[in-house]
Amino acid sequence: MPNSMWHQCLEVLRDEFPAQQFNTWLRPLQSDHREGQLMLFAPNRFVMDWVNEKYLRRIEEVLKDLNGGQAPRVNMKVGSAPRESDPVKRSEMPARVNGQVLEESGSRVTEEERGVAAMVPGSTSAGSTSVRPKSFNERRPVQIEGDIKHQSFLNEGFTFETFVEGKSNQLARAASMQVAENPGGAYNPLFLYGGVGLGKTHLMHAIGNEIVRRNPRAKVAYLRSERFVADMVKALQLNAINEFKRYYRSVDALLIDDIQFFARKERSQEEFFHTFNALLEGGQQVIVTCDRFPKEIVDMEERLKSRFGWGLTVMVEPPELETRVAILMKKAEQANVKLSSEAAFFIAQKIRSNVRELEGALRLVIANAHFTGSEITPPFIRESLKDLLALHEKQVSIDNIQRTVAEYYKIKVADLLSKRRTRVVTRPRQVAMSLSKELTNHSLPEIGDAFGGRDHTTVLHACKKIVELQETDPGIREDYQNFMRLLTT
Numbered sequence: 001m002p003n004s005m006w007h008q009c010l011e012v013l014r015d016e017f018p019a020q021q022f023n024t025w026l027r028p029l030q031s032d033h034r035e036g037q038l039m040l041f042a043p044n045r046f047v048m049d050w051v052n053e054k055y056l057r058r059i060e061e062v063l064k065d066l067n068g069g070q071a072p073r074v075n076m077k078v079g080s081a082p083r084e085s086d087p088v089k090r091s092e093m094p095a096r097v098n099g100q101v102l103e104e105s106g107s108r109v110t111e112e113e114r115g116v117a118a119m120v121p122g123s124t125s126a127g128s129t130s131v132r133p134k135s136f137n138e139r140r141p142v143q144i145e146g147d148i149k150h151q152s153f154l155n156e157g158f159t160f161e162t163f164v165e166g167k168s169n170q171l172a173r174a175a176s177m178q179v180a181e182n183p184g185g186a187y188n189p190l191f192l193y194g195g196v197g198l199g200k201t202h203l204m205h206a207i208g209n210e211i212v213r214r215n216p217r218a219k220v221a222y223l224r225s226e227r228f229v230a231d232m233v234k235a236l237q238l239n240a241i242n243e244f245k246r247y248y249r250s251v252d253a254l255l256i257d258d259i260q261f262f263a264r265k266e267r268s269q270e271e272f273f274h275t276f277n278a279l280l281e282g283g284q285q286v287i288v289t290c291d292r293f294p295k296e297i298v299d300m301e302e303r304l305k306s307r308f309g310w311g312l313t314v315m316v317e318p319p320e321l322e323t324r325v326a327i328l329m330k331k332a333e334q335a336n337v338k339l340s341s342e343a344a345f346f347i348a349q350k351i352r353s354n355v356r357e358l359e360g361a362l363r364l365v366i367a368n369a370h371f372t373g374s375e376i377t378p379p380f381i382r383e384s385l386k387d388l389l390a391l392h393e394k395q396v397s398i399d400n401i402q403r404t405v406a407e408y409y410k411i412k413v414a415d416l417l418s419k420r421r422t423r424v425v426t427r428p429r430q431v432a433m434s435l436s437k438e439l440t441n442h443s444l445p446e447i448g449d450a451f452g453g454r455d456h457t458t459v460l461h462a463c464k465k466i467v468e469l470q471e472t473d474p475g476i477r478e479d480y481q482n483f484m485r486l487l488t489t
């Protein structure tokens with residue numbers, strides 16, 4: 001049974017399980033086939049135990065089908081598959097002498113990294129409130145703003161209590177709780193990913209706040225990835241790179257938000273890679289958020305991406321209606337405003353894109369109610385959100401795209417949603433997915449859902465493919481332009 005059979009098996013399982021489950025438990029498994037036995041490697045014990053308990057029987061069934069009815073021997077282990085592409089190459093590990101990481105960096109700071117340093121507000125000496133270790137500040141005439149001070153950068157309002165749990169974020173919340181209770185333990189690093197405004201930053205702060213609540217002496221550093229880049233560039237300019245390294249490696253937990261901004265910033269990736277290794281080896285917790293699954297981050301070093309997968313990778317999905325309602329009720333309660341469930345439902349039905357927009361809409365309604373002294377009723381909400389709703393309604397819907405594409409190619413909408421993989425339907429399906437990404441505000445997972453419950457990676461692949469084809473295939477280019485005209489005028 002060749003290793004490729006495991007990939008076929010994954011394809012079958014991908015269609016059977018929700019994307020979140022698949023990406024968290026099955027996708028990170030690596031395989032190795034020797035002497036009639038398939039060895040599956042899990043990134044940690046938690047994943048191994050979970051897969052053993054929940055998925056192994058189904059995995060064996062699928063493999064048996066794929067193997068002509070012959071049941072394979074499957075074993076599981078924590079670790080990585082021993083092969084050429086094994087991400088855990090000793091040569092990649094930094095050399096250590098007396099606990100210090102030694103490295104000679106060959107990569108240079110790119111123009112973009114310099115640009116980030118210049119763009120990030122506060123990357124000058126003005127308004128500096130740094131509380132870094134003394135030696136770090138003493139040696140430098142100019143301080144980088146106090147963004148790497150520990151603890152105080154956490155948003156105190158972002159806690160587990162203020163985070164509303166729902167189907168879409170259950171696993172992410174549970175994993176975050178585990179990390180907060182046992183930082184540097186089994187789930188290290190914790191990689192939270194998902195679309196914009198869905199609560200990744202909130203969860204990250206909740207972990208930081210909880211770590212500090214349990215241990216007030218804990219040093220927790222939270223920062224957006226641009227800040228890491230800016231700090232690093234500044235430290236290089238000031239000849240203070242060793243202090244920079246020492247600081248980041250001295251924290252108990254390093255929380256880096258929106259890691260996708262590391263793309264193309266070679267020197268920062270390298271620096272972060274070594275910091276990352278040092279922290280993991282020291283049993284310190286690393287938490288990272290990103291707008292996509294690690295493997296899909298473009299222009300990011302493979303070794304860094306593979307390390308992101310060493311701990312636990314969890315997706316935060318867009319909230320379903322009930323969760324959106326619960327979030328609105330919670331936010332209204334926090335603002336001391338009475339919101340009827342009818343009013344909450346009304347807003348939640350209208351605003352589906354993400355929690356940030358939902359909050360924005362609620363804020364607008366509350367402000368109008370204060371201003372006019374009115375009660376918050378559906379007609380009042382409709383009036384308050386008139387402009388916002390007009391914008392939403394003007395937007396093209398996925399339904400409309402599916403109908404238009406199906407009609408144009410003379411196939412059924414049901415074909416677009418089906419599992420059929422013949423060329424007659426796959427290309428129109430890819431075109432429709434790509435248009436949905438371009439013309440609507442829906443996230444990749446939402447678009448995947450709207451196309452028969454497909455994984456968000458399928459949507460991403462479709463979008464890339466259509467961009468490529470527009471370059472090389474005049475027929476597709478013309479079709480696409482026609483659709484843009486049909487749908488937007």
Ligand SMILES: Nc1ncnc2c1ncn2[C@@H]1O[C@H](COP(=O)(O)OP(=O)(O)OP(=O)(O)O)[C@@H](O)[C@H]1O
Pocket residue numbers: 158162163164165169194195196197198199200201202203258291327355356359
């Ligand atoms: N489940 C939830 N319960 C309560 N509030 C939430 C929830 N999810 C998101 N929010 C709120 O929505 C807003 C946006 O969330 P957050 O900033 O964490 O999103 P994000 O996923 O980090 O987005 P981005 O990728 O743009 O950084 C915040 O004010 C947050 O408190």
